[in-house]
Amino acid sequence: MATRRRAVQEEERTSDGKVEAQAALSRLGSWLEERGLKHSRQRDVIVETFYGMGGHVPVDGLVARVRSLDARVSVATVYRTMKLLAECGIAVPRRFDDGQTRYEPATGRAHHDHLICTGCGRIVEFENEKIEELQKRVARSHGFDVESHKLELYGRCDRCRSGEAGSREARS
Ligand SMILES: [Zn+2]
Ligand SMILES: [Zn+2]
Numbered sequence: 001m002a003t004r005r006r007a008v009q010e011e012e013r014t015s016d017g018k019v020e021a022q023a024a025l026s027r028l029g030s031w032l033e034e035r036g037l038k039h040s041r042q043r044d045v046i047v048e049t050f051y052g053m054g055g056h057v058p059v060d061g062l063v064a065r066v067r068s069l070d071a072r073v074s075v076a077t078v079y080r081t082m083k084l085l086a087e088c089g090i091a092v093p094r095r096f097d098d099g100q101t102r103y104e105p106a107t108g109r110a111h112h113d114h115l116i117c118t119g120c121g122r123i124v125e126f127e128n129e130k131i132e133e134l135q136k137r138v139a140r141s142h143g144f145d146v147e148s149h150k151l152e153l154y155g156r157c158d159r160c161r162s163g164e165a166g167s168r169e170a171r172s
Contacts, residue, residue, distance in 0.1 A: 017105075021051035024090045024107055031088040042073050046081045047090075056094055056102040056114075056123050096123070096152060113151035119160030 025047055032039060049066050050057055063078045082103050085091035091103040096116050113131075115124040131151070139146045 017051035117157035
């Protein structure tokens with residue numbers, strides 16, 4: 001399951017994440033310094049692995065990958081580090097209907113919403129100005145000023161709907 005999701009995400013990526021990881025590490029570095037917190041090599045490994053995986057990374061998948069690289073890194077350290085990254089604005093936590101906590105890289109990324117396949121778990125990002133505007137208008141008509149929003153559309157993706165994808169995925 002996790003591998004399949006990762007494979008899908010890989011297609012949607014434009015780079016191997018090394019450049020982004022470096023940018024994130026230097027941002028994290030100065031953020032930690034401002035707060036008088038110490039640098040840690042384990043944290044670097046987690047950040048590099050996270051960016052290397054790309055897409056919307058489930059925390060347990062990240063834990064497994066990090067620990068396969070360095071077994072000394074504890075589960076708690078991975079969770080703590082990801083919370084830290086979210087605090088510092090490098091990663092955004094996501095919680096879709098399956099209840100798993102995922103993180104996606106946030107540096108240099110615009111707001112977007114998500115389509116989630118209930119068949120294979122594929123996650124597709126989209127942006128639509130009209131929807132954005134419409135949401136603000138609806139909120140305003142109810143006297144709200146929108147600060148943020150999350151829009152998640154659930155359904156079956158083209159691959160799952162074609163059936164042929166389902167049998168291929170079942171074998172992998
Ligand atoms: Zn699907
Ligand atoms: Zn996303």
